[in-house]
Amino acid sequence: MAGRLIYLIGPSGSGKDSLLEAARAPLAELGCRIVRRVITRSAEARGEAAQAVSVEGFEALQGQGAFALSWSANGLHYGIPNEIDQWLAEGHDVLVNGSRGHLPQARARYPELLPVLLTVDQAVLRERLLSRARESAEDIETRLARNAQFAGDLLAHDPALIVLDNSGALEQTVARLLQRLARAPACA
Numbered sequence: 001m002a003g004r005l006i007y008l009i010g011p012s013g014s015g016k017d018s019l020l021e022a023a024r025a026p027l028a029e030l031g032c033r034i035v036r037r038v039i040t041r042s043a044e045a046r047g048e049a050a051q052a053v054s055v056e057g058f059e060a061l062q063g064q065g066a067f068a069l070s071w072s073a074n075g076l077h078y079g080i081p082n083e084i085d086q087w088l089a090e091g092h093d094v095l096v097n098g099s100r101g102h103l104p105q106a107r108a109r110y111p112e113l114l115p116v117l118l119t120v121d122q123a124v125l126r127e128r129l130l131s132r133a134r135e136s137a138e139d140i141e142t143r144l145a146r147n148a149q150f151a152g153d154l155l156a157h158d159p160a161l162i163v164l165d166n167s168g169a170l171e172q173t174v175a176r177l178l179q180r181l182a183r184a185p186a187c188a
Contacts (some may be wrong), residue, residue: 007098019173068084084096117161
């Protein structure tokens with residue numbers, strides 16, 4: 001039986017990287033692999049434990065067919081290594097940190113993917129984004145409005161979507177993720 005591609009999405013600041021790190025050990029015990037993305041940003045940049053490459057290096061990898069999925073967003077390039085195809089074929093569940101904007105393309109390639117939307121209360125998200133000091137207050141408000149619209153559209157049109165609220169304790173979010181994955185149907 002093929003494994004499931006679990007496609008984690010959510011707005012910047014929702015805690016995807018924290019969730020991935022906190023869930024790594026319990027998911028590994030269940031045979032689930034968490035993919036390390038390839039990103040065109042400095043290895044010193046804070047955030048997820050990704051493989052940092054130059055734009056030229058990314059383009060070379062993409063040209064060699066190294067990615068099962070790839071996209072561009074916010075001035076960066078992201079790639080999911082093609083080793084996920086082997087893991088899925090071997091029956092492993094595979095969790096990737098995906099892109100909300102790239103979900104239709106990911107679903108076209110992996111029709112049975114299981115989308116997981118990480119949400120957070122707008123006030124909590126605003127505070128997280130402000131504390132990072134990467135964007136102006138106006139840019140943050142624009143981002144919050146866009147996030148609300150995107151989440152509403154997904155909720156209205158994707159019955160398979162698993163929604164996790166990460167406004168509270170991270171341990172609770174990890175527990176809910178594990179519960180939801182245990183109840184979700186396996187891929188055929």
